[in-house]
Amino acid sequence: MGWEAPPLHILLFPLMSPGHTLPMVDLAKLLAARGVRTTILTTPANAPSLEAAIELAQRSYQYPIELHVIPFPSTAVGLPEGCENASSVPYYQHPAFMTGVTMLQEPFRRVLTKLLPDAAITDWFLPWTFNISEELNIPRLVFHGISFFALCAHASLLFEQLPTDEDTITIPNFPRRVELQRSQMPDETQMHPVFTEIIRQIAEWEPKSYGVVVNSFYELEAEFADHLRNVLGQKAWHVGPVSLCNARAEQQSRRGNKPAIDGEECLKWLGEKEAGSVLYVCFGSMGTFTEAQFRELALGLEASGRPFIWAVKKCRDEWWPERFMARMEGRCLILRGWAPQILILNHAAVGGFVTHCGWNSSLEAVTAGVPMVTWPFFAEQFFNEKLLVEVLKIGVAIGAKQHTVVPEQRPLITAAEIERTVRRLMDDGEEANRMRSRARELSIMAKSAVDEGGSAYIDTQNLIQELTNRRTMPNSKSQ
Incomplete structure (x- = not known):
């Protein structure tokens, strides 16, 4: 018998917050259903909900979805022991929570060094995962649980000096005319330094990452998906709606909570x-x-x-x-x-x-x-x-x-x-x-997008194939 290559292995690392974690768990299911070995990185208090989220689905996958747990420094940042999810933290303690998240860099490095996956898909609020992945020659992809529209709007506004004397702002360099009131946009002057630094890191390191994975489908946001790729020059894959990987009603009602x-x-x-x-x-x-x-x-x-x-x-x-x-x-x-x-x-x-x-x-x-x-x-x-x-x-x-x-x-x-x-x-x-x-x-x-032959189905397969092909390229980590 000839040698058979091991399955593609992807590590997924969501921010510990329901709105960020749930779609990444669904992405893990989607990839596992295509024969990809997947590992989700989380913290002890979040592990039980993730186990529940994948329990029903993983029986049918060729490779089970694995969990890898790293400690969260709750007490070190002034949070109660076991407080490890943004949904359990009042808004005035969000800076402390995000400070704890930034302290996960060394645990992440140790896990990545031990597992050496073929790729890491990490939350966009974890920009520092790029540098660590780069050191180990592991492609880091950014998972966005937001729309192409919002991605393009963020990119258009990021480096613009907006007028300070106008109540209404028109998003510059955008596929169509969209106006927002200034009060509907974040006031960076009132932002805590920990969030200001995260945004700075996103602006610096996300464009250097291998690409972005977006929970959307092309037919919904075609002009904005095209703008992100063709005008802003970002390599991107649309793989959603990822929630449709939960085919059975009982799975839909048990996505981790x-x-x-x-x-x-x-x-x-x-x-x-x-x-x-x-x-x-x-x-x-x-x-x-x-x-x-x-x-x-x-x-x-x-x-x-x-x-x-x-x-x-x-x-x-x-x-x-x-x-x-x-x-x-x-x-x-x-x-x-x-x-x-x-x-x-x-x-x-x-x-x-x-x-x-x-x-x-x-x-x-x-x-x-x-x-x-x-x-x-x-x-x-x-x-x-x-x-x-x-x-x-x-x-x-x-x-x-x-x-x-x-x-x-x-x-x-x-x-x-x-x-x-x-x-x-x-x-x-x-x-x-x-x-x-x-x-x-x-x-x-x-629903058509995620069916075989649909736009999201094809883009997901393209992502898997590109990462699989990368393993055989010179200078890849497997060489």
């Missing part, structure tokens, strides 16, 4: 509602409100007249409007904690989604064919809102104007404004019907 409610109970409640009548409300793992805003949201949802599912991360009992639960009995389902989001979005009863415009949630709604009310808070969420509302035309903006992680710094959006926006999305007017029709078209495109 225990749902706040049993999926069957959720399906039973939805099954009693008319098609397209239910509004799903969720603001991700880090979306928080003031008590006043929470109450306005509750009253706005009540006034809309629509049945709704509301995934509530944290609130106190006194935050609810008086007798709200009694009035909403049978009309709403409150999920305290993590929700089986993909299962909910794909149910026929769900006709709209109030979202913070995180890219995972946005793409999951696109895949399910559900239009959105957009309510961004921070990060790249205001860019995603522009894509959903102005380019794809499957969203209605709630009117959020302030880019900030601090709930108290956001202007109050009233119950009347919330009711009006929900009705625009959910009623049977011409605008709402156009959005629903467009959302259904994009859903079909998303």
